[in-house]
Amino acid sequence: MSIPSTMRALRQTSLDGPRDLRLVTDAPVPSPGPGEVLIRVTAAGVNFVDISQSRGTFANGPRPPYLAGIEGAGEVVAVGEGVTGLEPGAHVIGVGVQGGAFAEYMPLFAAGAVPVPPGWTDEQALGLVVNLPTALAALRPLGGVAEGRAVLIHAAAGGTGQAAVKMAKHYGATVIATASPDKHEVVRALGxxxxxxxxxxxxxxxxxxxxxxxxxxxxLESVGGAAFDASLAATKRVTGRVVVFGLAGGEAAISNWDLVYKHQVQIIGLNIGALIQAVPQVFGEVMEELFELFGAGVLGPGEPTAHDLAEGPKVLAELEARSTVGKLALLP
Ligand SMILES: NC(=O)c1ccc[n+]([C@@H]2O[C@H](COP(=O)([O-])OP(=O)(O)OC[C@H]3O[C@@H](n4cnc5c(N)ncnc54)[C@H](OP(=O)(O)O)[C@@H]3O)[C@@H](O)[C@H]2O)c1
Known part of the structure; x- marks a missing residue:
């Protein structure tokens, strides 16, 4: 397959949010570096992190101008030096936190690229390396969910939240979910x-x-802002755990005084990228368990709502405005 020298992509030009995300047609096609593969992106996953990066609130995120998007799925078209086990033609999904997924071609570290499960389209694999392991890590190794436990899940109609609701119900928990009113039926239908x-x-x-x-x-605390205090107050004294993995509603402060006199709960921070790096064996166990959930039919191929790449700025603006439901995809 011949690889062009330029491509369509979405470039973030400021830290003023998705309104400064622009479609360009002349972005240079990257070359795979050592240990990397180049994929022809057939579907890119939209994540709340794309909003955080476009607002400059993502720690050590890319500086504008940058090509946006962290989650890409597609066909390997070239392999970099030292890559073994992945050949052109393979379909994989992976993450690059420095961006580049909202584009026709994207480099991925071969070691972190996950094969698209047999029989699935690339689009159906979106969520496999971000939303699903995050939800499962929050619930199981960090959250200790089990039969009969009660779990509060915020943003339950979202890409990560929907998976968390399904998994928590599978593990026998009572699920109390939160969502905007027009999304309640979707969340009820998940159980x-x-x-x-x-x-x-x-x-x-x-x-x-x-x-x-x-x-x-x-x-499962992914909202922050004013909701953070409510989350702590809603959690069982002493034994209750709060897994903090997002701040869609902004930062929230908590002091040692709060923990001693007001909210005697266990607070656990989760960043899936840091978890992969710090405790790869735990991530391996999470992925193994995820595939067991696929095998058991608890989870199936993803069903993202797909839009053309050019609609990216509008789609991200809607995600930021809380008007989206479920996983979203951009098709280059
Ligand atoms: N730490 C990690 O490694 C990691 C990995 C993946 C995701 N996350 C986090 O998980 C959360 C969900 O991510 P996602 O990509 O699946 O997004 P999402 O849930 O599809 O969308 C975000 C949802 O958050 C809710 N929300 C509540 N307050 C909000 C506010 N002030 N502004 C915007 N949204 C608000 C909205 O739902 P309602 O309107 O229905 O309340 C909104 O639809 C995000 O916080 C994300 O950063 C973290």
Whole structure:
């Protein structure tokens, strides 16, 4: 296959958010470096991290101008020096946190590229390396979810949240979910036991009422901002865990005073990239368990809502405005 020298891509030109994401047609096609493969991207996953990067709130994120998008799936078209086990023609999905997935071609580290499961399209594999392992790591090794436990899941209609609801129900938990009101039916259909309004109401009081005043055993905290304090208040004293893995609603402060006198809970930070680097064996176990869930039919091929690459700025603006449901894809 001949590889062109330039390509279509979405370039972020400022840190003022998705409105400064621009379609370009003359981006240089990258060459795979040592240990990398070059893929022809057939589907790119949209993640909330794309918003964080476009706003400059992602730690050590790319500086504009940069090609946006971290999650790409497609066909290997070239392999860099020292790559073994991956040949042109293979279909893989992977992540590059410095961007480049919203483009026709993207380099990926071969060691982190996961084969698209047999029988799946590249598009159906989106979520496999970001949303799903994050949800599972939060629930299992970090959150200790088990039969009979109560779990609070925020952003439950989102790409990560939907997977978390399905998995938590599979492991026998009672799920209390939060979402914007127009998404409640979607979350109920996934099996959530209770769905609360993420845009209003007193989440902590509602969760305490649903758990006889005890609070939940585990909270998946991806919202932050004003919701953070409510999440801590909604979690069971002493044994309850709060896994913090996102801050879609902004930063939130917590002091040692809070932990001693107000919220006696266990707070655990999760960043899936850091987890992969620091405890690769745990990540391996998470991926193994994920594939068991596929085998058992708990999870299946993804069903992202796909848009043309050119619609990226609009799609990201909608994600930021909380008007999207489920996993989103851009097709170059
Ligand atoms: N740490 C990690 O390694 C890691 C990995 C993957 C994802 N994440 C995090 O997980 C979260 C979900 O990611 P995702 O890509 O699957 O996105 P998503 O859930 O599809 O979209 C974000 C959702 O967050 C909710 N939300 C609540 N308050 C918000 C606010 N002030 N602004 C924007 N959204 C708000 C919205 O749902 P409602 O309107 O229904 O409430 C929105 O639809 C994000 O916080 C992301 O950063 C972290």
């Amino acid at each position: 959530a036991d209770h769905v609360l309004d993420s845009r209003g109401g007193d989440i902590a009081a509602e969760v305490l009422a649903l758990t006889d005043g005890a609070g939940v055993d585990l909270t």
